[in-house]
Amino acid sequence: MSRQHWLSLSPVLLVMLLMTLGTLLFAVGQSLGYAPQYGINHFPTLRYYELLVAQPSVAMSLGLTLYYAVVATFLALVMGFLLAMALLRVGRHHQWLHYVYKFPLMVPYLVGIALVIVLFGQGGLMARLSYALGWIDRPDDFAALLYSHYGWGIILVYLWKQVPFMALSIYVVLLGIPEQTQDAARLLGASRWQRWRYVVVPQVMPGILSAVLICFAFNVGAFEAPFILGGGFPDTLPVLAWRLFTDPDYGQRLSGMAVLVTMGAMLLVTVWVASLLSRRANRWQRISA
Amino acid sequence: MNLLRNALVLTGLLSGSLIAATPTDQIAFRTAFLDGQLPWESVSTAARSEGAIDFYYWGGDDRLNVWLERTVAPDLEKLGVTLRPHRITATSDVVDLVLTEARAGKGLGQGSVDAIWVNGENFYTLAQQDLLFGSFAQKLPNATWFDWDENSAGGSLNLYDFGYPTQGREMPWSGEQYVCAVNRSLMAEAETPHTFAELERWLEANPGTFTYVKPPHYLGNTFVQEALYEMSPEGAQGFQQPLDSFTPESLARLLAPGMAYLKRIAPLLAQARNGIPRYPENESALMQLFQNSQTAMECQFGLYHVATKRASGQMPDNTEEIIFPRHNMIKNKNYLVIPSNAPHPAAALVFTNYMSSVAAQKSKLAAVGYPLGLDLWMLSAADQAAMVEAMPPHFGVTQAALDSHIAPDTHASLVRVIESLWQSVVLQGSETPIATLVEQAMSQSK
Amino acid sequence: MKGVSHNGKALLVGVGLYIVILGPIIPVIIQSFAFQWHWPDLLPRVWWWSVRADSTFPLAWDYVLSPYSHVFEAAGNTLFISLSVTLLALILCLPAARVLVSPHFKWKTQILSLFTLPLIVPEMALALAFLAVFIPLGLAGTYTGIIVAHLIPVLPYMMRVLVSVYQGLNPAVVEQAQLLGASRWQRLVHITIPLLLPGILAGCLFTLLVSSNIFLITFLVGQGRVETLPTLLFSKIGGGALDATAAGLTLIAMIPGFILLLATERHIRDYQRVGAVGRSIDGSHR
Structure with missing residues (x-):
């Protein structure tokens, strides 16, 4: 029985192990100085990490990356939650609403970027409307939402794509809560807040947490939006990695890999800690209940 | 077992003759051409049997994209060569590709890039890394439309790319x-x-x-x-x-x-x-x-x-x-270069020769608005007048x-x-x- | 009374959603028909159709819909790659998912967490590592290379959907059929497959969606030799500007999304009642 199990599993496991763990090993090896294809082999060395730490701009890159990721994920969660509640209230009578909001999920991020360029650039439609209304005199007077550090352009793209994603994840989770548990809690005399805190939240938390983590990890690793709409030097970490990787000096590629390995490690630890915390919270809840 | 081996050998032979040129043949071809011992007809024949050319160029100009596919591709088709234009966002990416392939041991006939639109730094990198096909430019039939006199101002633009000697390893095709x-x-x-x-x-x-x-x-x-x-x-x-x-x-x-x-x-x-x-x-x-x-x-x-x-x-x-x-x-001028591991070297020669023809240069000037790569004073009076006619206004x-x-x-x-x-x-x-x-x-x- | 307030709320939410989600598409449509749309005009001063007859060069939609824009080629490539990826992912995941839900199998959690790795590791790290490995193997710049590379971001979604599909399958129904004397083949064709089909379709739609929206992996592994709709769009708007042809391409790049939206919506509606697919819909975020 067990052998048959592994037989069915092996193809997909092989692909995953080779291509995910394999590439991870490869990336780690390269960041530690093993790159014979560029004629470089200093394995093992930490010099590429030391080079990064030595540059003050890398700290700002990290700050920018985390800023975009945290702000966008948090706003997407809040707005997604509100949207999910609204959808729940509206119910299934209005099918078209359930179509419309999912549209951004279905298109590449680049489409969202195009929309933001046309609307929020300094020569974009919003700036022109502000000019028509007499609020500004020159394109420069319009807030620099794009091509600037900590600009809202990147966050707007993330929100356009991810609020629907959060809303959908939360909506489905909320739908999945059986009415009876709430009714039962009410019969047992639980207040509205208590029902929310002890019945709804524990049931929706795992689903929401996984959606939040997926968004966060994606936003940290995203390339297109910060590359196109960012302020240039210092870039976010993935863009920095890309610039290092396309540098004619091959030694820079190893630094690029070091950037990526650092990011990957950060994300894995974040996810691991988050899932640990959520498991502990769950257990605690079960005991206290 | 024996049967299988025979079959394998047979298929190997068949496919070998179909591909027409094994790497050793191609090196012989290159040597003969660069030594000036190969008549142009043999190059055209070899190009026809290669059948295609992979041209990599910066694809950010719609006018150039259209011209290449609307005008150049059909003209080359008549010469028995299919143009496969690859639009790229940065020329250094292709230089990198050539370099990586060469590092992986891919020699003449085995790479994936036949011609690149380059100048300056990228040409310099290719030359420094010894990744060039060779001094082919003056051997092309259409080289007659170019001034190769090192001492004239016009000639030095054909022979020095960002101050670095081209030695005919790239062919001028556009001025800027x-x-x-x-x-x-x-x-x-x-x-x-x-x-x-x-x-x-x-x-x-x-x-x-x-x-x-x-x-x-x-x-x-x-x-x-x-x-x-x-x-x-x-x-x-x-x-x-x-x-x-x-x-x-x-x-x-x-x-x-x-x-x-x-x-x-x-x-x-x-x-x-x-x-x-x-x-x-x-x-x-x-x-x-x-x-x-x-x-x-x-x-x-x-x-x-x-x-x-x-x-x-x-x-x-x-x-x-x-x-x-x-x-x-x-x-300055910009150029077409053939890398040392071009998969279709004969077709690449035919392509660069076509691009430096009077007809192609004139059509590029009018349709794309890129200045001439060839030198006006090397043309006949009639051709000179026609070129001036085709120039966009200032x-x-x-x-x-x-x-x-x-x-x-x-x-x-x-x-x-x-x-x-x-x-x-x-x-x-x-x-x-x-x-x-x-x-x-x-x-x-x- | 309740119905009225419901309608009111629905109207409010609906109008808001339309403005925020679909509203921004309108200026892109205008831009795609513009010839001269300079500051500070709210509408183009010169439209494309008024000059297209005089131009020797295909402008705006004339360019986008011409073979020179490579848009049809890119659309074909996008479709071919995402269909191949989906088929491969299905073949790989179907037997594996069945094993994972089996009560005798102990490693389910570990294996499923392995499958979340690609969602966490930065896409750039995957893409650059694939590229470095694929070049010596001759897979860089080929369809095969891109398809294999796409498998990694796609497999987590396919796996999760299929696992939840199998979990939703009631073994009692199959057992009943067995008791009634149905052969193994009959059970498969008449019971298992019809029960699984909606779920499998949903999984396929998600993978199609994820694969057809991938940019970075295609861009790096494809080395500019294989164009898809996202890479074509990037080459147009990568500098942060949107001209008429870029706007046209943006609109075309939305079409697969519209089609998939209609398709998913039809299938997911029934399927959602089964529940537990929430996370499988994560697929649509890429």
């Missing part, structure tokens, strides 16, 4: 001149800057109305080079020597005034008052700023770019070209004025140092002494 244009509704005739010093004065009075493409994009590099020329007491001439003829101190002396100038104007560039100056990543972003009246002036390669962009609605109708900077407008300046203010490119070996210096000094605002930065950059480029 770095030209600036202004929006006349934002900048009056009398205010027009003609020097970098005048530009600085204009920017002080009108901050935020200008910017240039971000180096290491070649459009940005060229702007930086022109500024360096004007600010250095030695002018353009100081930048024609290879890197190894400089000491870190002498190079720092050469570059310091220009870098200081660029750092000085950075807070006066577009969007700078919002915190950081905006250096657009490429030509289309530069154009967007100009269209939106955010900038009053823009600079890019393109002797006829104002004519073509007015025609396609990308520039306001009152856009005019200007002479800027006086006596330092960089003029606005606000004459061809003669543009011709009288040209300067040569910077030596290719200096470009990387200048790029990295711009990154540290201008973009990152480094306070490190320029001599130290130059020394670092020089040690990296070795």
Whole structure:
């Protein structure tokens, strides 16, 4: 029985192990100085990490990356939650609403970027409307939402794509809560807040947490939006990695890999800690209940 | 078992004869061609049996894209060669591809790139890494339309690419001149800057109305080079020597005034008052700023770019070209190069020969608006007249004025140092002494 | 009374959603028909159709819909790659998912967490590592290379959907059929497959969606030799500017999304009642 199990599993496991763990090993090896294809082999060395730490701009890159990721994920969660509640209230009578909001999920991020360029650039439609209304005199007077550090352009793209994603994840989770548990809690005399805190939240938390983590990890690793709409030097970490990787000096590629390995490690630890915390919270809840 | 082996050998033979050339054949072909022992008919025949060519080029110009597929592809098809145009966003990516494939042991006939549109730094890299097919240019039938006299001004443009000898390892196919244009509704005739010093004065009075493409994009590099020329007491001439003829101190002396100038104007560039100056990543972003009246002036390669962009609605109708900077407008040529591991070398030769024909050059001039790669004075009087007829118009300046203010490119070996210096000094605002930065950059480029 | 307030709320939410989600598409449509649309005009001064007859060069939609824009080629490539990826992912995941839900199998949690790795590791790290490994293997710049590379971001979604599909399958129904004397083949064709089909379709739609929206992996592994709709769009708007042809391409790049939206919506509606697919819909975020 067990052998048959592994037989069915092996193809997909092989692909995953080779291509995910394999590439991870490869990336780690390269960041530690093993790159014979560029004629470089200093394995093992930490010099590429030391080079990064030595540059003050890398700290700002990290700050920018985390800023975009945290702000966008948090706003997407809040707005997604509100949207999910609204959808729940509206119910299934209005099918078209359930179509419309999912549209951004279905298109590449680049489409969202195009929309933001046309609307929020300094020569974009919003700036022109502000000019028509007499609020500004020159394109420069319009807030620099794009091509600037900590600009809202990147966050707007993330929100356009991810609020629907959060809303959908939360909506489905909320739908999945059986009415009876709430009714039962009410019969047992639980207040509205208590029902929310002890019945709804524990049931929706795992689903929401996984959606939040997926968004966060994606936003940290995203390339297109910060590359196109960012302020240039210092870039976010993935863009920095890309610039290092396309540098004619091959030694820079190893630094690029070091950037990526650092990011990957950060994300894995974040996810691991988050899932640990959520498991502990769950257990605690079960005991206290 | 035996049967299987026989079958395998048989298929190997069959497919071998179908592919027509094994690597050893191709090396023999290259040697024969470069030694001038192969009649052009044999090259055409070999090209027909190869059947295709993989051409890699910067695909950001729709006009060029259309011309290649509408005009070039059918013409080549008549010669038995299918054009496979590959549009790329940065030429250095293909150079990298060639290099990686060569490192992986792929020789002539085994790579994936037959021809690349290059000049300057990228050609220099290919040459330094010994990745070139060989000195083929003068051996092409259409080489007669080019001036190969090293001592004439026109000839040196064919033989020196950013000051680096081409030795016929690339074929000129287009000329270029770095030209600036202004929006006349934002900048009056009398205010027009003609020097970098005048530009600085204009920017002080009108901050935020200008910017240039971000180096290491070649459009940005060229702007930086022109500024360096004007600010250095030695002018353009100081930048024609290879890197190894400089000491870190002498190079720092050469570059310091220009870098200081660029750092000085950075807070006066577009969007700078919002915190950081905006250096657009490429030509289309530069154009967007100009269209939106955010900038009053823009600079890019393109002797006829104002004519073509007015025609396609990308520039306001009152856009005019200007002479800027006086006596330092960089003029160069760009080329087609064949890498040493080209999969279809004969087809690549046929392709480059076609591109340098009078007919193709004229059609490119008219349809794309790229200046001639060949040299006008080498043509018959009738062809010369036809070419002049096909030239797009100028606005606000004459061809003669543009011709009288040209300067040569910077030596290719200096470009990387200048790029990295711009990154540290201008973009990152480094306070490190320029001599130290130059020394670092020089040690990296070795 | 309740119905009215419901309608009111629905109207409010609906109008808001339309403005925020679909509203921004309108200026892109205008831009795609513009010839000269310069600051500070709210509408183009010169439209494309008024100059197209005089131009020797295909402008705006004339360019986008011409073979020179490569848009049809890119659309074909996008479709071919995402269909191949989906098929491969299905073949790989179907037997594996069945094993994972089996009560005798102990490693389910560990294996499923292995499958979340690609969602966490930065896409750039995957893409650059694939590229470095694929070049010596001759897979860089080929369809095969891209398809294999796409598998990694796609497998987590396919796996999760299929696992939840199998979990939703009631073994009692199959057992009943067995008791009634149905052969193994009959049970498969008449019971298992019809029960699984909606779920499998949903999984396929998600993978199609994820694969057809991938940019970075295609861009790096494809080395500019294989164009898809996202890479084509990037080459147009990568500099941060949007001209008429870029706007046209943006609109075309939305079409697969519209089609998939209609398709998913039909299938997911029934399927959602089964519950537990919430996370499988994560697929649509890429």
